[in-house]
Amino acid sequence: MDPIKNVQVELYRVPLAKPLSDAKVLTGRQKPLAAVDLLTATIETVNGSRGFGFSYSLRAGGSALLAHARDLAEALIGEDPNDIGRLWEKLAWLGASVSRTGVSVQSIAAFDVALWDMKAKSANVSIGKLLGAYRNSVPCYNTSGGYLSAPLSEVLSNVERSLERGLGGIKLKVGQPDLKKDIERVAAVRKHVGDGVPMMVDANQQWDFTTALRAGRMLEPYQLVWLEEPTHAYDYRGHAELSARLDTPIATGEMLSSVAECCELINHRSVTFLQPDVPRVGGITPFLKIANSADLNRLKLAPHFVMEIHIHMGCAYPHEAWVEHIEWLEPAFNERLEIKDGQMMLPERPGLGFSLSEQAKRWRVDA
Numbered sequence: 001m002d003p004i005k006n007v008q009v010e011l012y013r014v015p016l017a018k019p020l021s022d023a024k025v026l027t028g029r030q031k032p033l034a035a036v037d038l039l040t041a042t043i044e045t046v047n048g049s050r051g052f053g054f055s056y057s058l059r060a061g062g063s064a065l066l067a068h069a070r071d072l073a074e075a076l077i078g079e080d081p082n083d084i085g086r087l088w089e090k091l092a093w094l095g096a097s098v099s100r101t102g103v104s105v106q107s108i109a110a111f112d113v114a115l116w117d118m119k120a121k122s123a124n125v126s127i128g129k130l131l132g133a134y135r136n137s138v139p140c141y142n143t144s145g146g147y148l149s150a151p152l153s154e155v156l157s158n159v160e161r162s163l164e165r166g167l168g169g170i171k172l173k174v175g176q177p178d179l180k181k182d183i184e185r186v187a188a189v190r191k192h193v194g195d196g197v198p199m200m201v202d203a204n205q206q207w208d209f210t211t212a213l214r215a216g217r218m219l220e221p222y223q224l225v226w227l228e229e230p231t232h233a234y235d236y237r238g239h240a241e242l243s244a245r246l247d248t249p250i251a252t253g254e255m256l257s258s259v260a261e262c263c264e265l266i267n268h269r270s271v272t273f274l275q276p277d278v279p280r281v282g283g284i285t286p287f288l289k290i291a292n293s294a295d296l297n298r299l300k301l302a303p304h305f306v307m308e309i310h311i312h313m314g315c316a317y318p319h320e321a322w323v324e325h326i327e328w329l330e331p332a333f334n335e336r337l338e339i340k341d342g343q344m345m346l347p348e349r350p351g352l353g354f355s356l357s358e359q360a361k362r363w364r365v366d367a
């Protein structure tokens with residue numbers, strides 16, 4: 001065995017090109033998003049193998065991720081980096097007093113992704129291939145062009161640019177206090193792009209059940225691929241009822257941060273598209289348990305954010321899987337994902353296929 005010799009964790013605050021608002025801002029619950037906190041982990045072995053992984057936080061929580069990761073890092077020294085499942089459990093038990101969900105597992109995610117990166121690099125394949133890929137690309141859609149902070153004219157030009165770039169679908173944020181305004185935006189974009197372009201909408205949990213059902217019925221004519229987060233993230237039964245009463249498929253899951261929580265959505269038959277997020281659920285290791293359960297229930301997959309990780313998970317999922325194109329972290333990395341004819345390609349580079357860029361150093365905040 002080649003034991004782990006060194007573990008380094010760092011925190012970067014990656015600024016967005018322009019602050020963005022979804023419905024949570026319009027309903028007064030959050031401020032516009034201006035940056036992403038990126039927690040990175042670099043793991044090195046005695047013989048010089050290296051793994052790189054990351055986790056993230058939006059708005060508050062980045063410094064908590066860093067503090068918990070620092071508490072855990074020492075426990076990896078001297079361990080066999082191949083024993084990823086055992087090491088995940090070791091770190092989870094170490095932090096069990098602060099739970100097996102939320103910040104504690106989101107810190108573990110950076111180490112877990114780094115260990116999978118190292119294992120895939122040692123096999124000289126991408127993580128997607130290591131996991132037994134079903135395909136080399138997945139359909140991708142653009143989210144960042146459809147925020148509520150952008151007036152309709154800007155959304156329409158963002159949509160044009162996305163489609164020209166080869167992105168396959170368009171997601172619009174909805175959930176404004178005035179439902180009529182949401183419907184007008186969706187109608188205008190559908191009219192602009194025509195019937196052939198896949199479209200999704202995302203209410204970011206800002207409707208109660210009654211409004212979600214009413215909005216869902218008003219949105220039926222627009223042939224949406226899915227209606228995302230129509231109501232509260234933990235309302236498993238409400239989502240199940242919406243799924244049963246609407247023709248438009250329901251998607252949710254991005255706010256959940258454990259295998260157990262995601263399995264509630266599966267067990268309640270809440271969704272058609274499950275939306276787990278590798279950093280939020282604690283890494284690739286717990287994500288695989290969720291994906292297996294989703295597979296057995298014949299669900300479709302649309303993981304949330306971090307396309308740099310989720311391209312691998314989408315390609316390794318047996319049923320329909322979409323990857324969300326959000327370019328927020330691109331400036332922090334040297335590499336770019338290739339997009340062609342509506343599809344995002346699995347990188348041929350070994351491992352995760354991403355390394356920190358030189359300019360990212362300017363955004364380091366843990367020193």
Ligand SMILES: [Mg+2]
Pocket residue numbers: 202204228229254304
């Ligand atoms: Mg969403």
